[in-house]
Amino acid sequence: MPRYFIEVSYKGTRYSGFQVQQNAITVQSEVEKALSARYRHIFRLTGASRTDAGVHAMQNYFHFDTGDDLLYSNDDSIKEKKVHQELYSLNSILPGDIVIKRIFRVEDKAHSRFDAINRYYKYYIYRKKNPFYKDTAYFYPYPIDFDKLQLAASIILNTVDFTTFSKRNTQVNNFICSIQKSEWEMENNLLVYHVIANRFLRGMVRGLVGTMLKVGSGKISINEFTEVIKSNNCARADFSVPPQGLFLVEVKYRSF
Numbered sequence: 001m002p003r004y005f006i007e008v009s010y011k012g013t014r015y016s017g018f019q020v021q022q023n024a025i026t027v028q029s030e031v032e033k034a035l036s037a038r039y040r041h042i043f044r045l046t047g048a049s050r051t052d053a054g055v056h057a058m059q060n061y062f063h064f065d066t067g068d069d070l071l072y073s074n075d076d077s078i079k080e081k082k083v084h085q086e087l088y089s090l091n092s093i094l095p096g097d098i099v100i101k102r103i104f105r106v107e108d109k110a111h112s113r114f115d116a117i118n119r120y121y122k123y124y125i126y127r128k129k130n131p132f133y134k135d136t137a138y139f140y141p142y143p144i145d146f147d148k149l150q151l152a153a154s155i156i157l158n159t160v161d162f163t164t165f166s167k168r169n170t171q172v173n174n175f176i177c178s179i180q181k182s183e184w185e186m187e188n189n190l191l192v193y194h195v196i197a198n199r200f201l202r203g204m205v206r207g208l209v210g211t212m213l214k215v216g217s218g219k220i221s222i223n224e225f226t227e228v229i230k231s232n233n234c235a236r237a238d239f240s241v242p243p244q245g246l247f248l249v250e251v252k253y254r255s256f
Contacts, residue, residue: 001065003110006031006045007102011056013135013244014097018051018060027051027098031062034093034100038086039068048112048251049119052203054243056136059101059250063112070103110255118180118198120250123209123241125191137190138245142217144191149184149216152225153193156208157182163232165208166201167239175201175232203239205246210238 008031016024020032028045035043048061070086083103090100124137133139156179163175181196193209211228214220220228228236 001067001108002069003063003065003106003108004070005102005104005106005110005112006062006064006100008060008062009058009099009101010060011097011135012051012054013056015053017053017055018047018049018057020045027057027060028062030094030098031100034090035064037093038090039066039070041066046112048116049200049248051246051248052243055246055248056244057248060248061112061116061251063106063110069105106255112251115253115255116251117254118196118252119200119248120181120194120196120252121200121205122195122247122249123193123205124245124247125193126189127191128189133190135244136247138242140191140213144213144216145218146184146191146216148218148222149212151222152212152215153182153184155222155226155229156195156212159229161232162201162204164229164234164237165204165211166234167203167207168234170202172201177201177204206241206243207234207237207239209245210241213241214238 008027010027012027014025016026018027020026020028028047032043032045043064045062045064051057051060086103087100094100125140126133126137127141129139159179160176162177166175177200178198179195181194183194185192185194195205195208211225215222215225
C-alpha cells in the first residue's frame with residue numbers, strides 16, 4: 001500500500017498538542033479531518049515528533065498509508081501540477097494556523113518517527129514588552145547573565161542522561177539523549193536557545209530552559225546546576241517556562 005509523508009507547519013496556540021486525543025482539538029486531528037474531507041475515507045496518521053499544547057512547529061511530519069496513489073502520473077509536469085492542486089485543496093480545508101507544505105510518496109517502510117535522525121528546537125525569549133511576541137515568545141524582563149547561560153548550555157552539550165529534565169509518567173525505555181547543539185544566541189533582539197538532539201523527552205526543552213534561566217538570573221550557581229543534572233530528580237528542574245516560546249524548527253532524515 002503506498003506510503004506518504006506530509007510536512008506540516010503550525011502555530012500551536014489553540015491546540016491541545018500535536019498527537020490526537022479524545023475530546024480535544026490537536027494538530028493531528030485537524031490534518032486527519034482535512035484528508036478525510038478531501039479523499040472521502042478515514043485516515044490514521046503517525047507523527048514524527050510530539051509537541052505539547054501551545055508549542056509551535058516550523059517543520060514537523062506525519063506519514064500515512066492509503067490504497068489510493070494520490071499523486072501518480074507518468075508525466076512529471078502533470079504530477080507537479082497535481083501536487084500543487086492537492087496542497088491547495090487541503091490547505092483550503094485546514095484552519096489558518098496549520099499549513100501542509102509538502103506531501104510526497106516514500107518507500108513503503110519509511111517511518112516519520114523512527115527514521116528521523118535528529119530534531120531541532122528553538123526557545124524564544126523577549127526582554128522588553130512587545131505585543132507582537134505575546135503568542136510566540138516568553139516575556140522575561142529580569143536581569144540575565146548571558147555568559148552564565150552559555151556556560152550552562154555547554155554543560156548540557158556534554159550530558160547524556162536527561163532523567164532530571166523528563167516530566168513524570170513518561171513511557172520511555174531510557175532517558176539517554178545525544179545532544180549535538182546547545183547554545184544561546186541573540187536574534188533580532190530576542191534571546192534564543194538552540195538545541196539539536198537525536199530525541200527529546202517529555203517537557204525536556206522547557207525544563208532545560210527554565211533551569212538555565214535560574215543560572216542566568218543568579219538563583220543557582222553553575223555547580224548547583226551540575227548537581228541538579230546529576231540528581232536524576234525532575235522535581236529539581238524548572239519546567240515553568242510557558243509553551244508559546246518553543247518551536248520545533250526541523251526534523252531531519254537521511255533520505256531527504
